Amino acid sequence: MLLEILKQCMPLDLIYMARTSKKFRAILLTSSVTARGIWVSARANLNDMPAPFPGISEPAWAYLNFINQCHFCPKAVMTVNPILKCRICPVCIETHTLHGCLCMLIRTCNLDFEDIPASMLERCCLGLAEVQNKDHHIRVLKSDFEALKGKVLDAHPENRRAVLENHYAEFLLNLELSSNLKRWKGVSKMKNTVVFRDFVVKKLKAMGYAEELKELVNLGLGDKWYGAVCFAGKTSVPEKRWTDVETFAIAFAEDARRRLRLRNRLMEDWGVDSATFNMMAFGNAFPSATSSLASPKSA
Numbered sequence: 001m002l003l004e005i006l007k008q009c010m011p012l013d014l015i016y017m018a019r020t021s022k023k024f025r026a027i028l029l030t031s032s033v034t035a036r037g038i039w040v041s042a043r044a045n046l047n048d049m050p051a052p053f054p055g056i057s058e059p060a061w062a063y064l065n066f067i068n069q070c071h072f073c074p075k076a077v078m079t080v081n082p083i084l085k086c087r088i089c090p091v092c093i094e095t096h097t098l099h100g101c102l103c104m105l106i107r108t109c110n111l112d113f114e115d116i117p118a119s120m121l122e123r124c125c126l127g128l129a130e131v132q133n134k135d136h137h138i139r140v141l142k143s144d145f146e147a148l149k150g151k152v153l154d155a156h157p158e159n160r161r162a163v164l165e166n167h168y169a170e171f172l173l174n175l176e177l178s179s180n181l182k183r184w185k186g187v188s189k190m191k192n193t194v195v196f197r198d199f200v201v202k203k204l205k206a207m208g209y210a211e212e213l214k215e216l217v218n219l220g221l222g223d224k225w226y227g228a229v230c231f232a233g234k235t236s237v238p239e240k241r242w243t244d245v246e247t248f249a250i251a252f253a254e255d256a257r258r259r260l261r262l263r264n265r266l267m268e269d270w271g272v273d274s275a276t277f278n279m280m281a282f283g284n285a286f287p288s289a290t291s292s293l294a295s296p297k298s299a
Contacts, residue, residue, distance in 0.1 A: 002027075003034065003038065006027070006028075006038045006041075006042075007037070007038055007041035007042065008041075008045065009042050009045070010042055010045055010046055011039065011042045011043055011046060011049070011061075011062035011065070011066060012062065012066040013042070014028055014038065014039065014042050014059075014062065015059070015062055015063060015066065015067065018059070028059065029059055031057075035058075036058055039058030039059060039062065040058060042062075043058070043061075043062070046188075047184070047187065047188050047191060048184065049065075049184060049188075050177070050180050050181055050184050053085060053174060053177050054170070054173075054174075056085065064080060064085065064086065064087070065080060068087070069087065070087055070088055070089040070092055071086035071087055071088055071092075072086075072088065072089075072092040072095075072096050073089060073091070073092055075089040075091070075092075077089050080181075080185075082177075082178035082181045082182060083174070083175070083178050084141060085174075086141075093139065096141060096142055096143075097139035097140060097141055097142060098139060098140055098141075098142055098145055099139045099140075101140050101145050102116075102120070104145070105145070105148070105149060105152065108149060109149060109152045109153055109160070111152070111160065114161075115160050115161045115164070116161075116164060117161065117164055117165050117168055120164065120168055148167060151163050151167065152164070189232060192232070192233060192234050193231045193232045193233075195238070196231050196233070196238055196241060197226075197228075197231040199238040199242070200231065200242070200245060200249050201213055203242060203249070204249060204250075204253050207250070207253070209253040209256070209257065211260065212253055212256035212257050212260050213253070213256070215256070215260055215263075216256060218263075218274075218278055219256055219259040219260060219263065220259070221252070221255070221256055221259070224252075225252065228248070228252075230244065230245045230248055231245070263277065
């Protein structure tokens with residue numbers, strides 16, 4: 001029964017559960033088939049969340065995507081760097097990354113330029129995850145560099161080029177997976193926005209603004225409404241966020257009401273229906289309540 005319940009959870013729920021007791025940690029934070037099945041099911045519950053990158057476990061993948069904390073310190077970091085496979089703050093970029101690594105690898109491993117694949121030389125990179133810091137240097141994680149250096153040093157000199165070629169092929173795959181993750185996050189963010197915006201619409205309709213909301217596009221307010229940043233973000237309990245947007249939402253609805261009344265008055269004065277009025281106004285900003293427009297009949 002417990003396993004079935006856990007499989008209905010979201011990945012973030014499992015992270016919190018694993019923090020509560022040794023019993024949950026014993027179930028969730030192991031390499032067992034059962035634990036992996038729970039995490040895979042939880043991930044499937046979340047808008048087709050992509051599978052972990054090669055070498056990353058399911059719990060670590062969930063932690064990376066949902067815990068807003070730097071990988072190296074307690075500072076909050078709101079965005080994932082999918083290429084680096086971590087969250088990293090500006091201070092830690094300075095202390096946990098290197099630049100000029102291609103020359104460093106050649107020097108420390110006694111490589112010749114013939115040992116370096118042309119694709120690496122063209123991009124002047126090692127096929128390691130890159131990030132730009134404030135001085136615009138291309139930097140890579142120290143741990144990534146040391147791991148690659150170890151592979152090269154362990155290989156026979158004749159095989160070092162093949163090691164680098166295989167490594168670079170893995171890097172290109174990671175680039176593709178990173179793009180997939182970014183697309184998923186964009187779609188997921190949009191879905192969260194739509195859910196909360198729909199909740200706000202229901203609230204406003206209950207207050208008597210149904211007609212105004214139906215005509216937002218025709219009133220010239222569509223872009224402003226659908227592009228409002230206050231609707232973005234995760235919302236597990238919409239009611240709690242309502243107080244954050246209530247002032248904006250009601251003021252917006254009141255503006256729509258003023259515009260709708262003006263629109264209806266102009267339609268009556270001009271003797272046109274809604275469809276005709278919309279065609280006449282196409283391409284023009286909707287007039288404000290202080291505008292003075294001549295009737296087409298008198299033109």
